[in-house]
Amino acid sequence: MRNALSVDVEDWFQVGAFERTIRRADWDGLAHRVERNTDAVLALFAEAGVTGTFFTLGWVAERYPALMRRIADAGHEVASHGYDHARVFTFTPEEFRADLRKARAILEDASGQQVNGYRAPSFSIDARTPWAHPILAEEGYAYSSSVAPVRHDHYGWPESPRFAWRPIAGSPLVELPVTTAKLGGRTLAAGGGGFFRLLPYAFSRWAIRQVNGEAQHPAIIYFHPWEIDPDQPRVADAPLRSRVRHYTNLSVMAGKLRRLVRDFAWTRVDAVAAQERERVA
Template sequence: MLKNISVTLDVEDLRPSDNFEDRSKMMTEKVLDLFAEVEVRATIFVVGDVARRHPEVIKKAVQAGHEIGLHSHKHIPLQLLNPDDFERELNEAKRSLEDISGQPVNGYRAPTMSLTHKTRWAIPIMQRTGFTYSSSVLPAKNPLYGWNGLPKQPFKWLDSVIEFPCPVTNILGFNIPYLGGAYFRLFPPIIRKTGIRKSSSKEVLWTYCHPWEFDPKEKYYQLEDVGNLTSRIAWLGRKGMENKMRNFLQEASSQSLGDIASKIDQSQLQIVDPESPN
């Protein structure tokens, strides 16, 4: 049986330099058109820097009824920032995105799920800067990021924001974030269907995608901070992505993560102390 799945889009610009064409505006508009076609309301997490360069795209998303969230100031993973810089940038980027969108920005998504036990200093800062929820952790063991032992259902950080952990499922001993990114693009649909079927009704399921995943024409460049293989993988399966997503979105819910956060009974949520041993 299919379940309601919220839709999220992370709008970012991963080019290492301006020597490569900036296709982020064109591709974001393309994905927004797809969402309109299938009548889906999504949460659009936007990198602050991209929003400042292309404010008209944010306005288009707002007009279509989407929720706008923040996907960091410049897409730098949390472990490469220090807490003071993070707090200042988060404040500035939130205000700027609220000015551009004309709506409150309540949700934050860390780049590359980089909220981990090591970067837990970011949790009180999200609360201080006025966010109400985060969608920034992978609740499993993972070679890159991941915070093993966290609940798979939404929970509340002690004295801080609500967290919507990334949906993961166990396949052959690996916990994988099966509903988005390369896993969505490259794995056969049976993986997704099995993961959804095995998920608990307490989980909030969401898919995540990026405008560049829909762009087979983008010229290849080596992504920063990842190996050559991971970078190559980012260019695979782009051609079929639009149709794959179009089909999948027939199952999607039009509840944004912000809608869910505002309606959730917080007294029923498990409270997690980030300082507790990992």
């Protein structure tokens, strides 16, 4: 079974953990490391012979259009992560639509690809945003991967389905939730990111095998380019919890990713979305 491999392309200062510490107005004056880190991810994928999906901020594509072209030329999918990592539930429906359109135009112009996929910053489509999926469908998106069916202090929609589902009856739009695992009746986050970096590799391997074997579904896995960059700047005045989550195990992440891409079969998210759309028709 081929699983969906995805990268949320944002810089170290654009993460949700620092959104109350670093102002958007200051972003351009900070050290940008997203291009070099994403190129390192591209090299890792090329070494393993895998393709994936790069959910990219419009803000990044606006400043690094050549990077978008390199992603597309390497056979990867370019998809939208919104413009500047604002969470969906902070928008009005009209603002959400405008953000979608702005980011998509920038991404398509830079990459030369049609953008059909969307991932909400910080998995911020949830029970507070009943209008989000209809707007995505109206804007012509084929799929979203924007829901985390777990309880978490930063995000989560625990009542939503664990696997692919159609948010709108009669619409081709499919939602691909980030992967979770089941243990003792509990639903555990297991889709990558900080969980992959902080927990032993054996946990992620077990979770993906459970989803592939017992549940017979592909896993939806993600990480960020800054997670393979142990030399990135430190934000000393961020909350302790945020610093622990953000900086722990950065030095081991690249090695764990090499194991991951070797141990399982991988493809782009749009390929998995097409397959899952047929299953939930």
